[in-house]
Amino acid sequence: MSETVIKCESVYKIFGQNAKKMLEEANGNVEAKTFQEKGCIVGVNNASFEVAKGEMLVVMGLSGSGKSTLLRCISRLTDATGGKIFIEGQDLLELNNKELIELRRSKMGMVFQSFALLPHKTVVENIAFPLQIKGTNTEDSINRAMEMVKLVGLDGRENYFPRELSGGQQQRVGIARSLAVEPDIWFLDEPFSALDPLIRKEMQDEFLRLQDKLQKTIMFITHDFDEALKLADRIAIMKDGIIEQLDTPANIVLNPATEYVRKFTEEVPREKVLIIEDVMDASSKDNLGDLKVSKDEIIENVAEKILTQEKLVGVVDSNNNIVGSIKPSKIIDTVFGGRKNGN
Amino acid sequence: MQYLKKYPKLFQWLFLLIVFFALCFAIEVPETYKFIRGQAEFVKDPNQSVYFFLGKEVRYYAFDVFWRLPPLLGWLPIWINDSLFFLMNEWMPMEFWNEDTQEFKTRPLLLQISRNLTAFMTFLIELIREILLGGLETIVAFTSWDFIDAYPWLELPGLPWTIVAAGAAILSYKLSGKGLALFAGLTMIYISVFGQWKPSMQTLSFILVAAPLSFIFGLGLGIAAYKSKRVEKALYPILLVMQTMPQYAVLVPALVLFGVGDHAAVIITMVVAVPPMILLTILGLRAIPPEVIEAGRMSGCTNWQLMLKVLIPTARRDILIGVNQVIMVCFSMAVISAFIGAKGLGFNLLLALNQLNIGLALEAGLCISLIAILLDKMSLAWANKQTDYFGNLTFFQRNKNVIFFSASFVIGIILAYVGTFIFKGSFNYLFEIPHNKGISTADFWNTGVDWIFDTFFVYIKAFNTWLIQDVLQPMRGLYLRMPAVATLVLAVGAGYLIGGIRSALVVAGLTLFIALSPWWDRALVTLYMATFGVVISCLIGFTVGTLCFQNKKSAAFMLGVCDIFQTFPSFVYLIPVMMLFGITDTSVLIAVIVYATIPATRYTIEGLRSVPVGLHEAATMSGVNKFQRLTKIEFPLAFPHMMLGLNQTIVFALFMVIIGAFIGTEDLGQYILKALSDKNGAGIGLTLGICVAFIGLIFDNLIRTWVGKRKKHLGID
Numbered sequence A: 001m002s003e004t005v006i007k008c009e010s011v012y013k014i015f016g017q018n019a020k021k022m023l024e025e026a027n028g029n030v031e032a033k034t035f036q037e038k039g040c041i042v043g044v045n046n047a048s049f050e051v052a053k054g055e056m057l058v059v060m061g062l063s064g065s066g067k068s069t070l071l072r073c074i075s076r077l078t079d080a081t082g083g084k085i086f087i088e089g090q091d092l093l094e095l096n097n098k099e100l101i102e103l104r105r106s107k108m109g110m111v112f113q114s115f116a117l118l119p120h121k122t123v124v125e126n127i128a129f130p131l132q133i134k135g136t137n138t139e140d141s142i143n144r145a146m147e148m149v150k151l152v153g154l155d156g157r158e159n160y161f162p163r164e165l166s167g168g169q170q171q172r173v174g175i176a177r178s179l180a181v182e183p184d185i186w187f188l189d190e191p192f193s194a195l196d197p198l199i200r201k202e203m204q205d206e207f208l209r210l211q212d213k214l215q216k217t218i219m220f221i222t223h224d225f226d227e228a229l230k231l232a233d234r235i236a237i238m239k240d241g242i243i244e245q246l247d248t249p250a251n252i253v254l255n256p257a258t259e260y261v262r263k264f265t266e267e268v269p270r271e272k273v274l275i276i277e278d279v280m281d282a283s284s285k286d287n288l289g290d291l292k293v294s295k296d297e298i299i300e301n302v303a304e305k306i307l308t309q310e311k312l313v314g315v316v317d318s319n320n321n322i323v324g325s326i327k328p329s330k331i332i333d334t335v336f337g338g339r340k341n342g343n
Numbered sequence B: 001m002q003y004l005k006k007y008p009k010l011f012q013w014l015f016l017l018i019v020f021f022a023l024c025f026a027i028e029v030p031e032t033y034k035f036i037r038g039q040a041e042f043v044k045d046p047n048q049s050v051y052f053f054l055g056k057e058v059r060y061y062a063f064d065v066f067w068r069l070p071p072l073l074g075w076l077p078i079w080i081n082d083s084l085f086f087l088m089n090e091w092m093p094m095e096f097w098n099e100d101t102q103e104f105k106t107r108p109l110l111l112q113i114s115r116n117l118t119a120f121m122t123f124l125i126e127l128i129r130e131i132l133l134g135g136l137e138t139i140v141a142f143t144s145w146d147f148i149d150a151y152p153w154l155e156l157p158g159l160p161w162t163i164v165a166a167g168a169a170i171l172s173y174k175l176s177g178k179g180l181a182l183f184a185g186l187t188m189i190y191i192s193v194f195g196q197w198k199p200s201m202q203t204l205s206f207i208l209v210a211a212p213l214s215f216i217f218g219l220g221l222g223i224a225a226y227k228s229k230r231v232e233k234a235l236y237p238i239l240l241v242m243q244t245m246p247q248y249a250v251l252v253p254a255l256v257l258f259g260v261g262d263h264a265a266v267i268i269t270m271v272v273a274v275p276p277m278i279l280l281t282i283l284g285l286r287a288i289p290p291e292v293i294e295a296g297r298m299s300g301c302t303n304w305q306l307m308l309k310v311l312i313p314t315a316r317r318d319i320l321i322g323v324n325q326v327i328m329v330c331f332s333m334a335v336i337s338a339f340i341g342a343k344g345l346g347f348n349l350l351l352a353l354n355q356l357n358i359g360l361a362l363e364a365g366l367c368i369s370l371i372a373i374l375l376d377k378m379s380l381a382w383a384n385k386q387t388d389y390f391g392n393l394t395f396f397q398r399n400k401n402v403i404f405f406s407a408s409f410v411i412g413i414i415l416a417y418v419g420t421f422i423f424k425g426s427f428n429y430l431f432e433i434p435h436n437k438g439i440s441t442a443d444f445w446n447t448g449v450d451w452i453f454d455t456f457f458v459y460i461k462a463f464n465t466w467l468i469q470d471v472l473q474p475m476r477g478l479y480l481r482m483p484a485v486a487t488l489v490l491a492v493g494a495g496y497l498i499g500g501i502r503s504a505l506v507v508a509g510l511t512l513f514i515a516l517s518p519w520w521d522r523a524l525v526t527l528y529m530a531t532f533g534v535v536i537s538c539l540i541g542f543t544v545g546t547l548c549f550q551n552k553k554s555a556a557f558m559l560g561v562c563d564i565f566q567t568f569p570s571f572v573y574l575i576p577v578m579m580l581f582g583i584t585d586t587s588v589l590i591a592v593i594v595y596a597t598i599p600a601t602r603y604t605i606e607g608l609r610s611v612p613v614g615l616h617e618a619a620t621m622s623g624v625n626k627f628q629r630l631t632k633i634e635f636p637l638a639f640p641h642m643m644l645g646l647n648q649t650i651v652f653a654l655f656m657v658i659i660g661a662f663i664g665t666e667d668l669g670q671y672i673l674k675a676l677s678d679k680n681g682a683g684i685g686l687t688l689g690i691c692v693a694f695i696g697l698i699f700d701n702l703i704r705t706w707v708g709k710r711k712k713h714l715g716i717d
Helices: A019-026 A032-037 A067-076 A097-107 A121-134 A138-151 A166-177 A199-212 A225-231 A249-254 A258-266 A300-308 A328-339 B002-006 B006-026 B075-089 B110-132 B137-142 B147-148 B161-177 B180-191 B195-225 B227-246 B249-260 B262-286 B291-296 B304-312 B317-342 B345-354 B358-384 B395-422 B441-479 B484-516 B520-549 B552-567 B570-581 B585-609 B613-621 B626-662 B667-675 B681-714
Strands: A006-014 A040-054 A054-060 A082-087 A108-111 A183-187 A217-222 A234-239 A242-247 A290-292 A310-314 A322-326 B049-053 B056-060 B095-099 B103-108
Touching: A006 A019, A006 A067, A006 A217, A019 A082, A032 A040, A040 A082, A040 A217, A040 A242, A040 B095, A054 A067, A054 A225, A054 B441, A054 B613, A067 A082, A067 A183, A067 A217, A067 B110, A067 B137, A097 A108, A097 A121, A108 A166, A108 B291, A121 A138, A121 B304, A138 A166, A138 B345, A166 A183, A166 A199, A166 B291, A199 A225, A217 A225, A234 A258, A242 A249, A242 A258, A249 A258, A249 B585, A258 B304, A290 A322, A300 A328, A322 A328, B002 B006, B006 B484, B049 B195, B056 B075, B075 B103, B075 B110, B075 B249, B075 B681, B095 B110, B095 B570, B103 B110, B103 B317, B110 B137, B110 B195, B110 B249, B110 B262, B137 B147, B161 B180, B161 B395, B180 B195, B180 B358, B195 B227, B195 B262, B195 B317, B195 B345, B195 B358, B227 B626, B249 B262, B249 B317, B249 B626, B249 B667, B249 B681, B262 B317, B304 B317, B317 B345, B317 B552, B317 B570, B345 B358, B345 B570, B358 B441, B358 B570, B441 B520, B441 B570, B441 B585, B484 B520, B484 B613, B484 B681, B520 B552, B520 B585, B520 B626, B520 B667, B520 B681, B552 B585, B570 B585, B585 B626, B613 B626, B626 B667, B626 B681, B667 B681
Parallel strands: A054 A217, A054 A234, A108 A183, A183 A217, A290 A310
Antiparallel strands: A006 A040, A006 A082, A234 A242, A310 A322, B049 B056, B095 B103
């Protein structure tokens, strides 16, 4: 794997008085219930993970699961109660206020669920805001902001006020603002949750297009499992402050680690999520039929072709080398069988 | 038993009332007791008891403690007074350089600070006053009298009234549009034509100094309270007391600290105007969505940048509503501070009322009300105005208001210059119409008042006599007949039943303070007048509010009327009632009723309006008729908000009762008025003010606690 950008080592966030003391006494064994009895609420419970450069980690969880709190610890909008967070090797919690501001000005961008635009500034002024805060002169910052306006497709509306825009347009401004300083790390806190379903889909596609172009290191928060599957390189599923499972979308769907995760995966149309490689048999490469499919194909796209075959179907990689095979019945198993066997 | 279980609260209240009345009947009035004058009067009399506390001698007539508590706090006003005197005249003497005599002089620190502050305020007021009216104090402040003698042309000529009128109209146009611009122009022309220009501009200059200063301090303290819990905790009790403190009462200590004049008035206005500004600043900053703050932080804002570029602009509207409040308080104070020698319309108003020249008073009152309405509308328009975008406008479009103003400036000067030829030898009406040289309607009004008196004298007198003899006197008697202990039991019991131990303790503390002060009887008289006013106001307000609510248009109209009435400085209400009822308790009470009906009406309409539309529809679909909907759905849900209206009604009524002392009443206000002319009055005035504030706070605490519980119970917030 390439270099690590974000690294968390047993991060805790506990709200309430004496939280620090109680955490020390708990000795690494934090029970939400006992803490609650003493008036403390556990937001994040022992989170450890790494995010590599250019990777998109989606944190999925229902409301109150601590996903937003985790994000705020990593952006240090709140201070973590315990554990260590490294951003490109720098210990985040050791930074003083000045260094923290410098880090945010140069490396971080964040998008918010409720857009959080400044009501008294126009679109272009909102986008230029982080640049002006940084001290960039007006002309340069406006020029840069205009580039961003074009990037998110808001040309012609640069002089509108946020109140004159629709939700989707407002979030485009939010995205443009977070990208204005060209950050390496991009935090998105439920950016599309406040939007209509149709707009949401459009924005997700737009977002994937942007990421394709920009290749940022991303932490993306959502409560929508489908959104997570659609966007993520890896997904972290959170419940009551604990990361229940952190894996690739395919692995989560195929091997849910806990009962809680399994419930989410039950309703997922596997054929839309899994690729051939996830279900192929890598050991048998003989007795193949004529049809060959690429290992990176999504099952749904090739299912019909495979199901018409009687022999084994060969699976090839991008160099057309055979890497495995797949039985037509395996497709049926994957689509229908997976929902019944939980183990 | 069944009822007891069903309505436990009801029986608790009944029990409380029974105890209260039992106490009232059981405790006899002592034979030697003289109502009102029964307690400490600070005159020596061998029958008085004496005690010493902190070296202060307190004399009082002792009675049965169940009947009246001894004035154990009687030393407080004397102590406050002596402390103030000590601080001003003896504490921390220091050497200060005297500019005039060119030598060092020894002066107590506080006195010096007060003098410097006073000089600074005077300078500010004079500066603005001379821009508007002309004069030479400002130039003299920078140079000397000899200098101005040598160069007499340096004297500021003052702005011709045409320019000020045009400026007001253009500003109004920019803020709101044609309607307000027209109103501004007409107001200014009216003021000028009717010869009120000079006092109006004096009042305006006072407000133009007091309002910005109050704004700056209020904003600063509000931000400090937002940032630090500790500051907020320290400020909170002061804010609470200041909300119910009669504005009158703060005048007296100001007199001691800052002397007489406009400067003292400005300082005291700030004391009154800053608290609402602080509250609204805190409110506005608290209402900012947390994500906006986070967005600011993630953009890499330093604390300063966050405050100036994110927080304050986002809370802009609430902060500007605060400005509006500040301006309204300033107007109210502009009149009241005439008592400590502030010049302007207020002074004229007071003078006219003193001479019973209702016509003149009406003119001054009308002027000040018009200016108040104008500034109220302007500041509200500013608050509701969205930021404009100027990027792609031409130079003319961007600066058209400045251009228009410059043009009218030049035209105004030319007109004034032309005027010197037209009105040769007489007054230049195009420059400034002198006081009392305009059209005066005073005689007309006075004749009108005389006519009303001549025509309706019998009826008015009959009504007056009936009200006083058959309603007010018995009511007053009943209130005074209450033994102190019974009142305490009632207050504490009500506190306990409404808010539990905590409320009971707060109410007990507040009541005890008043009971132990030397003015318990006066407090009871204040209470009786306020109660009478509040009951009638609520009856009128709730009825009018409910009726107006039936129709959207009439509701909006009524709220507009309330807005305008609320803009009038409270003192103005005394003019018409004095006109009709002369100098009696009736006048005061009618002023109280008119003034206190405003919040009662407003909160009724707002409360009924706040009932969710969904519930209306649900009720209609269940087939209720209009009356059922009102009684079963709207009233129960709107009731908490209406109770907040009651709270406001009480505060308004208390204010007016105290101001009514000017007409002549027997309550606490009368003593505050007396303290104004007493050189040892500072302590008395302040303590009296606190007593009135505490009466207000008792009800405030009870009502707010009840409303809070009720709202929680109904699940509305």
